[in-house]
């Protein structure tokens with residue numbers, strides 16, 4: 060009798076074991092929820108791969124891991140991301156970028172007029188909401204959320220192509236300062252792209268999650284996000300495994316383009332010293348700006364670089380102004396670049412000090428500092444922040460992909476593939492205002 064029992068017992072055990080082993084060797088399920096970073100200048104999409112336990116940022120067919128947040132309208136259709144490259148110069152009035160700055164916001168009429176003047180496209184006022192005027196062989200307006208939906212649709216298609224499954228669910232990040240209406244319109248943009256948003260999380264929280272800070276013992280995390288045109292600093296406080304944004308401050312007129320501008324002015328001045336005139340032709344200025352941008356990137360890894368730009372300068376000849384072709388060559392050291400920007404770099408500390416004051420913390424109370432945004436690659440900026448806090452910031456995740464990485468982790472949690480079933484990693488803070496210095 061007992062022998063029989065044990066035979067049946069072993070049989071069941073074997074079945075269970077086979078099932079267990081089978082499960083181990085079954086390919087892991089495809090992720091069904093994607094993480095989306097709808098950025099002002101770039102967008103990315105990522106997934107949490109249950110099999111490897113790693114986040115994968117999904118690329119397009121060419122392997123590019125982010126797409127420019129640009130949508131261009133022509134008589135033949137709508138072009139998105141990298142496809143717009145050739146249209147920026149030829150179709151500027153119908154090529155919309157920076158739409159995120161307008162989404163879900165109500166503007167005073169004069170503010171909107173001033174904003175419109177900054178762009179080559181026309182920003183219209185529809186009862187306080189911004190709309191973009193498109194003139195191809197028809198004339199119509201599109202909303203900022205429609206622009207967002209086209210970018211999200213592109214990312215959804217990229218994800219579907221890479222994963223080989225249809226995608227209908229996502230988690231999306233927004234700036235911590237976004238109010239309820241801006242969040243709602245961001246969700247609406249995703250809905251228009253056929254995506255159901257399971258959760259909206261703050262970008263700084265996502266960045267902290269990219270470093271696994273939701274899993275380790277920290278209480279205060281400071282996130283510095285320095286992009287092309289804006290600086291955002293957030294002080295996060297972790298309570299019972301959840302992040303609460305304690306304070307926010309920033310400078311919406313400080314970023315990579317300002318550092319490039321200083322280098323451009325320097326280069327222009329060097330041309331004047333060597334040739335007596337500054338570049339005036341539109342193509343020359345464009346080429347010089349491109350060279351300066353490349354030099355700035357090189358100086359994040361190299362201690363010096365060389366500007367080398369063919370120019371056609373308008374000089375005074377015997378029979379009036381004439382075009383003189385030259386090759387402008389100028390070495391640029393990292394030190395020189397840092398000198399040119401010393402005062403701007405110093406400004407980064409202002410909002411950092413403010414969030415600490417508003418959060419009633421001293422810099423020693425900050426457990427981890429997380430750097431996000433392409434401009435935090437600049438070595439001097441990293442050193443400035445490290446020196447201020449007396450500790451190294453977290454920089455091991457690509458600063459352009461830190462947010463999407465964190466959003467993808469949250470998507471993994473929502474999709475149920477995370478080993479620890481945590482349902483919420485963020486406490487909403489409805490009473491917080493961002494302080495701006497600019």
Ligand SMILES: *[C@@H]1O[C@H](CO)[C@@H](O)[C@H](O)[C@H]1NC(C)=O
Nearest residue numbers: 133134135136195196197198
């Ligand atoms: C605009 O041009 C496109 C392509 O040439 C054409 O398919 C479309 O019908 C035109 N629309 C109007 C309203 O003329």
Ligand SMILES: *[C@@H]1O[C@H](CO)[C@@H](O)[C@H](O)[C@H]1NC(C)=O
Nearest residue numbers: 164165166184185186187188
């Ligand atoms: C314009 O907006 C205001 C408040 O933002 C609203 O009360 C009003 O109904 C709107 N008017 C139209 C025509 O949509």
Ligand SMILES: *[C@@H]1O[C@H](CO)[C@@H](O)[C@H](O)[C@H]1NC(C)=O
Nearest residue numbers: 238239240241242243244246
């Ligand atoms: C945002 O959406 C929610 C849910 O649809 C709604 O209850 C809320 O009133 C909306 N808030 C704003 C400010 O539009």
Ligand SMILES: *[C@@H]1O[C@H](CO)[C@@H](O)[C@H](O)[C@H]1NC(C)=O
Nearest residue numbers: 353354357363364365366367
């Ligand atoms: C900048 O870096 C790139 C890639 O490392 C290199 O190909 C290029 O020659 C560098 N440019 C200068 C001006 O140093």
Ligand SMILES: *[C@@H]1O[C@H](CO)[C@@H](O)[C@H](O)[C@H]1NC(C)=O
Nearest residue numbers: 270271272275451452453454
């Ligand atoms: C970055 O974050 C991790 C937590 O995942 C921590 O262990 C590490 O020490 C941090 N700091 C640096 C400088 O990498």
